[in-house]
Amino acid sequence: MANFINLIVAGLATGAIYALVAIGFTLLWQTSQTINFAQGEFVMLPAFFMLAAMNAGLPFWAGILVGFAASFLILGLAFKQLLVDPMLKHGVLPLAIATMALSLFLKEGVKEFATAEAQPFPSIAPATNVNILGAVVSLQSVGVFVVAIIAVIALQAFLTRTSVGRQMQATAQNPTVARILGVPVERMVLYTFLINAGLVALASLLVTPIYLAKFSNGETLGLAAFIAAIVGGFNQIRGAIAGGLLLGIVDNLAATYISTQYRGAIPLILLIAVILLRPQGLFGRAEERTV
């Protein structure tokens, strides 16, 4: 039982990180039909920005700020202006393939110009254990979960309670009508790219202490984010959250109770089953756009 609680907590922690990445992924899809195959690499990269800043002599907190700033600039603004905008007119598939090339570019770039070795990365939560319901749970897992959930709640509040947030939702739901109603659609699309950049930077900050900073981190993270987004529902933020948490728990339980060798297979089977039986996702509504 203690072991089980441990697994659930660890699962919720990784699941919350998956959720952050998956939310960014669905936001990009909703506002600009971008299937970002480089989303995993987007999580891998900010940790290297932070490490670079710390290697330059900055303290950890300043390194985090630099990491976020670089992420907004490169993974938000530059990504949109330099890749998505010129490609968007060609349609969904060429853009998706261009992001595959981008993922290769980022991965090989880090390997070549930063390092091919895994780098240790400081954690924002101390590496001690706490006692929950008789189970010894690492404080790091709890910290990751709490920070990620606060970020998600804040984002949700921003999207539903503020004027800008509602304009963004309008843009996502129907850009043409939103434009008629006076919503500056272009700027709203830019905001989603910036939010995605913030989410991946946060995910990077939370996940890298666990996985170490390595150029190939994006492969598993990207896949997990796709699966979380699709299982939960590709067009719903709450779907991405549920999908992420579910995936984190399933992943951890499968590794312990089913097979370590096939731990990677369980989420994939879940993905195939959901796509075939309920393509709109467990919590999504049927896609209204022509897919």
Add this chain to the structure above:
Amino acid sequence: MSASRKTLLIGLALALALAFLVLLPLGLNRYGLYILSLWAVTTIAAIGLNLTLGYAGQVSLAQGAFVGIGAYTAAILTTQGWPFIAAFLIAIILCFVIGWLLGYPALRVQHHYLAFVTLAFSTLAYLVFRNEEWLTKGIYGIVGIPRPELLGLSTNSPLAFYYFCLSVLLIVAAAMWWLIRSPWGRAFMALRENPTRALSLGVDTKRYTLLAFAIGSALGGISGVLYAPLVEFIDPTPFTLALSLNLLLMVIVGGAGFFFGPFLGALVAVLLPEWLRFAEGLYLILYALFVMLLLAYSPTGLLGILDRFITDRRTKAASAARAAAAPSVREEAA
């Protein structure tokens, strides 16, 4: 340019390319022959994916898995003493059937959803290659895969094996040339252009979607069957998702839906890294950058640029002809 002159020119270019492919290896060393053989083998897989993606419009990120299935079939059977030709046929049938089954999701979902299903399949196949040690020997791999003997001729020497790969490539290419000009090929293209209209015109879209996957996958299998004896050692590492992504990029870079696209794409992805060896680690970075720029400029790939250039010239020639004809019309009107 008249049609017959065009055919003549294309025929001449093809004959030159073929002569080049036959004569070039005579001056190459062992490694050069290996790379050229690898190009031929990769091209076969890319031709298969071009049918699924380029002609029938079904996104697949699973082609690498079929290369793996073909390679493992050949490796397992030939090391057990089965004749190569039997392994060859079994691999084709196996990949055809699995490809057919993988086509079923395509009947339900399209585009990026389909990409994700096939991506998941690809990763699952890799896990099976790695974990089912009783069958695939897992990460230790299968060693000593014999090169086949055909019609009493051994293909043990690199040159002989290269000619064998080249012959299979030419047969596959000829079959594909015939296929896309047959009613089946037209049905595939109808499927890509407008599935609803194809259905209303009486094309059995369900059957052709499954066929597009099955035939494309079978070609992936053929590629794998040749890959195993080419490298003589098989382990799971070459068959990760990266291979499927690479094959997809090849087809797109060359020009999806163009007959010669896969040849060109495989050339860029397999041969170019060898010529640019001085760039080493930089090569993949430059390649990725090149793909992004190419897609932004021409989403239909390298052959798309050529195609656009020819169309432009034709349009200009036609408007010049119209302009030459126009004054007389105006004079008559006046």
